[in-house]
Each structure stands twice: as C-alpha cells, then as structure tokens.
Amino acid sequence: MSRLMDSMENTLMPIAGKISGNRYLNAIRDGFTLALPLIIIGAMFLLVANIPIEGYGEFMAGIFGASWADFFNTVFNATMNLMTIFVIWGIANSLAGYYEVDGLSAAAVTFAAFLVITPISVFEDANYIPFEWMGAKGLFVAILTAILAVEIFRFIVKKGWTIKMPEGVPPSVSRSFSALIPAFIILVVFSLIRLGFAYTSYETVHGFIFTVLQQPLTVVSKGLPASLVANLFISLFWVFGIHGAQIVGAVMSPIWVQLSAENLAAYDAGASLPNIVTQQFQEIYLQLGGSGCTLALCIAMLLFARSQQVKQLGRLAILPGLFNINEPITFGLPIVLNPIMMIPFILTPMVLSVVCYFAINLGFVPRPSGVIIPWTTPPIIGGFLIAGIRGALLQVVSIVISFFIYFPFFRIVDNQYYKQEQEFENEGAQGATTTF
Known part of the structure; x- marks a missing residue:
C-alpha cells in the first residue's frame, strides 16, 4: 500500500502543480468567482418567481397584479442572463494582474473586443445585442476572447508601444492614454476576426465555437462517465492534500x-x-x-x-x-x-x-x-x-x-x-x- 501511495503521489503531484499554476485556468476560475454571487442572486430571484407549488402564480397575481413576476425576472435578466459580461471582466482583470499590467484597462478593452465579434440583431430597424450571447451560450467565446485580448494587451505594453504622458498628469488620465494604442490594435484584430468568419458557413465566431467546440464538450461532459472521472480526480487530489474541487473545477465549472x-x-x-x-x-x-x-x-x-x-x-x-x-x-x-x-x-x-x-x-x-x-x-x-x-x-x-x-x-x-x-x-x- 505504501508503494502504491508513493506511485500515485509521484504521478498526481506534478499534474496538480501544473494545473494549479496554470495562469489561464486560474484566471477562468477568478472570472467565475467574480460572477458567482450575481449568478446565485439571479437564480434565486427566478426561483421565487417560479416556485413549483400549484396555484402559487395565481395567488401572487391576485395580490400584486398580472405582471408581478416582472419584479423578479428583471433581476434574473440583469444577472444570470448577462453572466458572460461579468465572467469576461473577471478573467481579463485576473490575467492582467498576473502579467502586472493595468487590469481595469485590459478588462474594458477585452469587453469591447467581445462586443465587436458578437453578432448584432436587427428588429424593426433597431440594432441590439441579443441576450443569447450574453448568457451561458457565449461563455466559451468570452473565455477565448479574454485570453487572446489580454495576451495582445500585455505584449504591446511590455514592448513599450504606449503613449507616455509627462509627469504631473493625473494617473487616471495617464492610464487612459497608455491603453489607447493597445486598445486600437486589439479592436482592429477582433474586427478582422469578425470579418473573416463572416465569409464562412458559420458566419460568426460564436457560431463556430458553439458548433465545433462548445457543443461537443457539453455533450461529453453532461454524461455519467464525465461525472465519474471528475469526482475520481477530485478525491485523488484531496488524498494528497491538494484542493481537488478547485483543481478540477477550474476545468469543469464553465461546462457545468x-x-x-x-x-x-x-x-x-x-x-x-x-x-x-x-x-x-x-x-x-x-x-x-x-x-x-x-x-x-x-x-x-x-x-x-x-x-x-x-x-x-x-x-x-x-x-x-x-x-x-x-x-x-x-x-x-x-x-x-x-x-x-x-x-x-x-x-x-x-x-x-x-x-x-x-x-x-x-x-x-x-x-x-x-x-x-x-x-x-x-x-x-x-x-x-x-x-x-x-x-x-x-x-x-x-x-x-x-x-x-x-x-x-x-x-x-x-x-x-x-x-x-x-x-x-x-x-x-x-x-x-x-x-x-
């Protein structure tokens, strides 16, 4: 048994070290940590609006009127249905912190890049961004956008390709001008990506990622075998004193x-x-x-x-x-x-x-x-x-x-x-x- 434990430790410890030290997985985890309170609040509001008790809706409508559920659904739409916004902001800020560049500027530019590649819908001559891509369906694109945008941001800043303001200029103003060139380059890159996908059968980045990557991963991960494998590794890591839920959750939580x-x-x-x-x-x-x-x-x-x-x-x-x-x-x-x-x-x-x-x-x-x-x-x-x-x-x-x-x-x-x-x-x- 001692030899088996030693063998397992020698195998698992390097894997755990690589996963726990991976900057991208850590940033993804931080992004979901930022969004989690809002996701929980939105879900609870929806639960209150849809308590599965017969006659509950009619009872509430009799007291507060036919549109009583709008009070709860508005909070749900502003949190759960917009989770991608909070996640992408948290990922970008965390990854920028790892590289020791301005997290606020990097997050703002990343979110703008995400909006650039997000398809715009038209309804009665009005343009709008549908909730479809702001919720769970847009998560994978948001994650990839955050990683790519921050990597470009970091590369440009480290190369010194920024506008440097003279001493005496307020830090907030200096930070804004420092982000100008990185933001311009990032938005040009993502505009070209959007344009490139417009000439494919997928039409958008979201369509490509959802069809080729997100949908297959989701199908595989929703089954019993994936649950068994995930819980096996959670327990194995814990046996050696490593927080298995955090290690495995960094990979599986976006899908779950x-x-x-x-x-x-x-x-x-x-x-x-x-x-x-x-x-x-x-x-x-x-x-x-x-x-x-x-x-x-x-x-x-x-x-x-x-x-x-x-x-x-x-x-x-x-x-x-x-x-x-x-x-x-x-x-x-x-x-x-x-x-x-x-x-x-x-x-x-x-x-x-x-x-x-x-x-x-x-x-x-x-x-x-x-x-x-x-x-x-x-x-x-x-x-x-x-x-x-x-x-x-x-x-x-x-x-x-x-x-x-x-x-x-x-x-x-x-x-x-x-x-x-x-x-x-x-x-x-x-x-x-x-x-x-």
Whole structure:
C-alpha cells in the first residue's frame, strides 16, 4: 500500500502543480468567482418567481397584479442572463494582474473586443445585442476572447508601444492614454476576426465555437462517465492534500454552469429540463459535507466512535460539515495520505454519482432546476431548492449510502486510535504505580 501511495503521489503531484499554476485556468476560475454571487442572486430571484407549488402564480397575481413576476425576472435578466459580461471582466482583470499590467484597462478593452465579434440583431430597424450571447451560450467565446485580448494587451505594453504622458498628469488620465494604442490594435484584430468568419458557413465566431467546440464538450461532459472521472480526480487530489474541487473545477465549472443555465432557461420557459449532470448535481448531491461526501463520516464519528480523539473531532467537524466544509476531517482524522480512509473517500462520490444519476434518469427525482445555490447550503435544504421534496429525500438516501460505505473503514481507524489511548492510559497508570 505504501508503494502504491508513493506511485500515485509521484504521478498526481506534478499534474496538480501544473494545473494549479496554470495562469489561464486560474484566471477562468477568478472570472467565475467574480460572477458567482450575481449568478446565485439571479437564480434565486427566478426561483421565487417560479416556485413549483400549484396555484402559487395565481395567488401572487391576485395580490400584486398580472405582471408581478416582472419584479423578479428583471433581476434574473440583469444577472444570470448577462453572466458572460461579468465572467469576461473577471478573467481579463485576473490575467492582467498576473502579467502586472493595468487590469481595469485590459478588462474594458477585452469587453469591447467581445462586443465587436458578437453578432448584432436587427428588429424593426433597431440594432441590439441579443441576450443569447450574453448568457451561458457565449461563455466559451468570452473565455477565448479574454485570453487572446489580454495576451495582445500585455505584449504591446511590455514592448513599450504606449503613449507616455509627462509627469504631473493625473494617473487616471495617464492610464487612459497608455491603453489607447493597445486598445486600437486589439479592436482592429477582433474586427478582422469578425470579418473573416463572416465569409464562412458559420458566419460568426460564436457560431463556430458553439458548433465545433462548445457543443461537443457539453455533450461529453453532461454524461455519467464525465461525472465519474471528475469526482475520481477530485478525491485523488484531496488524498494528497491538494484542493481537488478547485483543481478540477477550474476545468469543469464553465461546462457545468452552462448545463445549469440550459436547465434554468427550460425551467423558466416551462419546458422539460435537458440535463442531469449540472453544477447543482455536483455540489448538492455529490458533495454532502464537502468533497468525498464526508457528512456521513462526521455522523459516524459523533455517534459511534470509541476513541475520545475521534469523538471530539466529530463534535468539532459536524457543524462545518453541515455547510459542506470538511477540512477538519480531511486534515484532522486525517484522510490526507491515509491509505485506509482514502478508499471510501474516493469510492463514495463515485457510487453516489451512479445512484443519483439513475434516480434522476429513471424519473424518481426531478432534474436539477438550474437554480444555482451556494455550495454551503446544508443538505435537505439544498435538495429541496433544486428539486423539491424528492431532491431532499435523495440527499437523505445519499447520506445513508455514504454512511454504510464509510463505516467499516471508520471503525478500523477508530479502533486504532482507541487502542493507542488505552495503551497510553495503561502506561500512565503503571508509571503512577511505580512512582508511588
């Protein structure tokens, strides 16, 4: 077992180091972090406007009038339906910070470049940019735009091809003139890109990316195999003390969020929901207590531990565990570099992936509504918010399954600690007798 652990560590650590140190993945993660509060707020407003209780809409209309839902839908349209704007701004600012160039200017120019390549629609002689490309459907183009635009911006600034103002000019004015040449070149480049795609069958960059890249990736990632692989690596990284959710999430979150947005759009339209694997599927059903679904382990430690050390750790870990934070157990039991506990830690989320996927696929539980709720939402509440009472019951079933997977391994570790405590007490008693 020790040789296996060493081999896995030697294989995974370099991979994790490269992923966690990748400036583009880090910038993408920061972009979604910036947008996440607004996405959550927009989704919650939409949920309030569409609570799945019979007669709810008529009841609200009777009190506030027929257009009562507009109050909530306006916030949804200004947040969830415009998520690409916030994401592209966050990515550009983060990547510019890595290169130590002006993040505000780089983000503003990047957003302008994105608008240049975004198709304009015409309705009754008026031009407008449709929400279609400002929401989840435009995310991939936004990500690629941010990376390319900031790389050009950085290259020009580092070469010194900027307008330098004399000393005494206010910094804000100087910064504006410094960005003038980079902005001009970037917008020319993106105008040429737009023009080039206009002569292809795809017509726009968005059409090309969505057809060739985004759609195939989304199709592959929405299935059970992708969920199993993602959760396998999340757990493997954690076993070696690396934040697996952040590492894997940097790659998968853009796709999971898009799948959630597709469900949310269908939910809003009253249509059938297309996806099972979404951001909510991952965070609400497969991370009960945190990565590895360790809430059941907390319960076992609290109720069945013989060792005082494990029982005390269970008392300390149960409250964070209810909010899906499990570092006290991960590093305290520990699970990290523990050849016994790594087995259920890896196995549990993969078993739950299969159970939850088929429970939803067979119609026992509704598909996730697409409402993005905080990952710290406690179990039962989280399941209810995304899938009603059956979603809450699925979480209960998942906790029970997790408990039975963890319990035999927990008992082994607990007995080890218990024997150590007994030996320590016996040694202490013998020492006291000898001294007397």
